[in-house]
Amino acid sequence: MQKLLLLGDEAIAQAALDAGLSGMYAYPGTPSTEIMEYIQVSRQAAADGVHREWSSNEKTAMEAALGMSYAGKRAMVAMKHVGLNVAADAFINSAVTGVNGGLVVVAADDPSMHSSQNEQDSRFYGRFAMVPVFEPRNQQEAYDMIFDAFALSEKYRLPVLFRITTRLAHSRSAVRTREKAGQNSLTLPSDPRQFVLLPAIARKQYRRLTGVYEKLHDDPVIEGNNRLTEGRGREMGIIACGIAYNYLMENIGDRSGEYSILSVGSYPLNRDKVEALVARSDRVLVLEEGYPVIEEHLRGLLDRDVTVLGRMDGTVPRDGELNPSIVASALGLEASTGKDVPSVVRQRPPSFCKGCGHADLYSALAEVMTEAGPGRVFSDIGCYTLGALPPYSMVNSCVDMGASVTMAVGAADAGLFPAVAVIGDSTFTHSGMTGLLDAVIKDSPITLIISDNSTTGMTGGQKSQATDRLESICLGLGVDPHHLKVIVPLRKNHEENKAIIRTELYHKGLSVILARRECIQTASRRKKAEAADKNKSGK
Amino acid sequence: MKCDIILAGVGGQGILSIAATIGLAAVEQNLFLKQAEVHGMSQRGGDVQSHLRLSDREIWSDLIPHGGADLIISVEPMEALRYLPWLASGGWLVTNSVPFVNIPDYPDNEQVMTELGKAGNTIVIDADNIARDLGSSRSGNMVILGAASSFISMPFTALEGAVRKIFGRKGDEVVEVNLKALRAGRDAAGR
Numbered sequence: 001m002q003k004l005l006l007l008g009d010e011a012i013a014q015a016a017l018d019a020g021l022s023g024m025y026a027y028p029g030t031p032s033t034e035i036m037e038y039i040q041v042s043r044q045a046a047a048d049g050v051h052r053e054w055s056s057n058e059k060t061a062m063e064a065a066l067g068m069s070y071a072g073k074r075a076m077v078a079m080k081h082v083g084l085n086v087a088a089d090a091f092i093n094s095a096v097t098g099v100n101g102g103l104v105v106v107a108a109d110d111p112s113m114h115s116s117q118n119e120q121d122s123r124f125y126g127r128f129a130m131v132p133v134f135e136p137r138n139q140q141e142a143y144d145m146i147f148d149a150f151a152l153s154e155k156y157r158l159p160v161l162f163r164i165t166t167r168l169a170h171s172r173s174a175v176r177t178r179e180k181a182g183q184n185s186l187t188l189p190s191d192p193r194q195f196v197l198l199p200a201i202a203r204k205q206y207r208r209l210t211g212v213y214e215k216l217h218d219d220p221v222i223e224g225n226n227r228l229t230e231g232r233g234r235e236m237g238i239i240a241c242g243i244a245y246n247y248l249m250e251n252i253g254d255r256s257g258e259y260s261i262l263s264v265g266s267y268p269l270n271r272d273k274v275e276a277l278v279a280r281s282d283r284v285l286v287l288e289e290g291y292p293v294i295e296e297h298l299r300g301l302l303d304r305d306v307t308v309l310g311r312m313d314g315t316v317p318r319d320g321e322l323n324p325s326i327v328a329s330a331l332g333l334e335a336s337t338g339k340d341v342p343s344v345v346r347q348r349p350p351s352f353c354k355g356c357g358h359a360d361l362y363s364a365l366a367e368v369m370t371e372a373g374p375g376r377v378f379s380d381i382g383c384y385t386l387g388a389l390p391p392y393s394m395v396n397s398c399v400d401m402g403a404s405v406t407m408a409v410g411a412a413d414a415g416l417f418p419a420v421a422v423i424g425d426s427t428f429t430h431s432g433m434t435g436l437l438d439a440v441i442k443d444s445p446i447t448l449i450i451s452d453n454s455t456t457g458m459t460g461g462q463k464s465q466a467t468d469r470l471e472s473i474c475l476g477l478g479v480d481p482h483h484l485k486v487i488v489p490l491r492k493n494h495e496e497n498k499a500i501i502r503t504e505l506y507h508k509g510l511s512v513i514l515a516r517r518e519c520i521q522t523a524s525r526r527k528k529a530e531a532a533d534k535n536k537s538g539k
Numbered sequence: 540m541k542c543d544i545i546l547a548g549v550g551g552q553g554i555l556s557i558a559a560t561i562g563l564a565a566v567e568q569n570l571f572l573k574q575a576e577v578h579g580m581s582q583r584g585g586d587v588q589s590h591l592r593l594s595d596r597e598i599w600s601d602l603i604p605h606g607g608a609d610l611i612i613s614v615e616p617m618e619a620l621r622y623l624p625w626l627a628s629g630g631w632l633v634t635n636s637v638p639f640v641n642i643p644d645y646p647d648n649e650q651v652m653t654e655l656g657k658a659g660n661t662i663v664i665d666a667d668n669i670a671r672d673l674g675s676s677r678s679g680n681m682v683i684l685g686a687a688s689s690f691i692s693m694p695f696t697a698l699e700g701a702v703r704k705i706f707g708r709k710g711d712e713v714v715e716v717n718l719k720a721l722r723a724g725r726d727a728a729g730r
Binding site for chain 1: 626
């Protein structure tokens with residue numbers, strides 16, 4: 001047993017390794033990235049031969065993890081909340097097939113959208129798929145609950161959803177580790193048809209799922225993570241989910257005995273405990289990091305049996321993450337607002353790094369697009385989305401991974417010409433390739449620019465599946481070699497790059513331009529590492 | 540004992556090394572610790588902050604409540620002001636005086652200094668210059684940490700020990716220059 005100082009993400013990773021993990025699968029996405037990163041550099045993982053390569057996207061990650069589980073071994077897959085949309089087909093159906101080896105799906109939600117396009121709440125997916133959901137309150141619980149999650153997964157032969165939010169993912173605290181368990185051996189499912197979702201089998205499997213889900217409400221592990229403490233007061237009972245409990249305790253600390261509190265760390269909720277809380281309370285305040293999932297349930301359609309306070313009646317703001325001050329207000333306590341921010345303080349939005357290749361690409365593209373007219377640049381998820389901000393202000397869309405390509409195709413179908421899609425290399429191999437195939441098949445008159453910085457930049461420089469493969473992928477999908485161009489986005493190539501972009505822009509068919517220059521951040525890290533290696537070998 | 544600290548700066552300025560140093564020292568002192576960091580998009584030249592909480596009792600929230608911070612440590616003067624809503628009355632603000640200008644509408648430096656003067660207990664030092672005089676322009680963050688050290692509830696030697704551990708991998712020279720920066724910061728603050 002050790003005491004380690006770990007991020008929530010790292011606690012999850014270390015726990016999975018200690019629980020006998022055989023395969024870790026993921027695509028980078030804030031705030032989930034550090035789970036895989038931790039396992040990739042872990043000596044323990046290396047010694048135990050744990051599979052730990054990045055996947056092309058969250059769906060391929062989810063499916064590979066399911067395959068590992070099929071073969072009887074423990075697998076974990078991690079993604080940001082919107083990644084679960086990408087993996088949803090595999091995820092929902094994995095509940096119907098059920099699992100063999102334990103399978104834990106970590107979804108890291110990002111309320112307040114620090115680094116995301118929405119703040120969807122993954123607990124919905126848990127209910128939708130009818131699987132158990134864990135929501136740890138702190139780093140130690142994140143560690144401990146992973147063991148429960150794997151055990152529960154194997155007990156019910158179901159995948160388990162492990163939901164965290166940004167604050168836990170990226171906050172560090174001391175964690176006590178447990179003794180390490182060994183890995184499962186390779187064992188095929190006892191029923192060879194378990195994973196064959198032909199309608200006749202799927203109907204049977206689905207019936208099993210609905211039956212098991214009902215049993216989960218009273219499972220002792222899930223019930224144990226729904227902790228009810230009965231307080232002296234009747235005025236207000238409180239349901240606090242996950243880390244909301246910390247904000248509650250920050251405020252009431254020593255006076256917690258005055259309130260009845262149901263602290264929720266796993267789902268489905270235990271009905272008896274909710275009933276006991278409601279029976280003891282005139283009103284029930286629901287504190288949830290994310291959507292009003294429990295609150296909506298408690299209110300029901302008619303919203304009249306229980307007096308409920310929460311996000312839906314404005315006691316807590318409808319959107320955004322919680323914090324101690326918001327919870328203080330919800331409790332009717334006086335919350336300090338502190339001093340005001342002086343008006344002299346300006347916004348400092350994120351921006352391209354000095355010397356970034358995306359910036360040089362946009363400088364050239366901006367001039368060409370000024371000639372073409374506004375509203376024609378569809379973009380995607382990555383650093384290059386910053387082209388939407390001044391001084392470029394030229395990106396007209398950022399929706400989901402890969403949407404630049406297909407939205408440009410649709411807009412071209414509507415008659416918009418010229419139309420441009422700008423996507424990064426890693427985003428392209430994540431979800432842009434299939435869209436490009438659509439464009440190839442109808443020779444859509446769009447210009448696809450793949451801004452290839454040879455890394456997954458925004459999340460901190462993880463390996464990109466696209467590196468050294470983009471030409472062959474594009475040609476393999478059927479892109480006309482005469483309209484597949486490579487440019488190097490550097491100031492000195494500005495005029496030449498403009499000319500190439502302009503020519504392809506007005507070509508009445510599909511063009512692909514690979515704008516290739518290594519990310520300035522990964523380049524500097526690489527050079528440092530190379531220098532260090534040289535020093536070492538010199539000695 | 541509790542010590543709630545907001546660390547502030549611009550992405551890439553090294554506030555996470557300050558956090559790591561205090562964090563390691565706190566663990567060695569057997570204190571409870573929670574430290575919330577910013578990763579991802581905001582790291583690209585945007586404003587970044589870290590909530591660092593130390594206590595001899597269990598800590599609940601990862602985030603410091605408004606009006607609850609005992610100390611703001613900032614490596615950039617305008618960024619120090621951004622977190623005034625978190626500063627407790629009677630809390631201290633320790634900041635670098637050197638602006639990091641990567642936005643077109645960065646305010647006039649005098650205005651920033653005036654606001655810092657109004658903020659209460661403030662220590663403003665030119666950490667870049669002090670670090671440069673020591674021959675290590677990249678140790679400005681350790682100078683700032685040194686300047687703030689008397690407000691962090693642990694002995695100075697604990698911070699020195701953490702610097703030795705954190706920079707140890709990079710060799711004795713790097714350790715020495717960071718220790719010098721830490722001490723120079725403490726001396727510059729005059730406390």
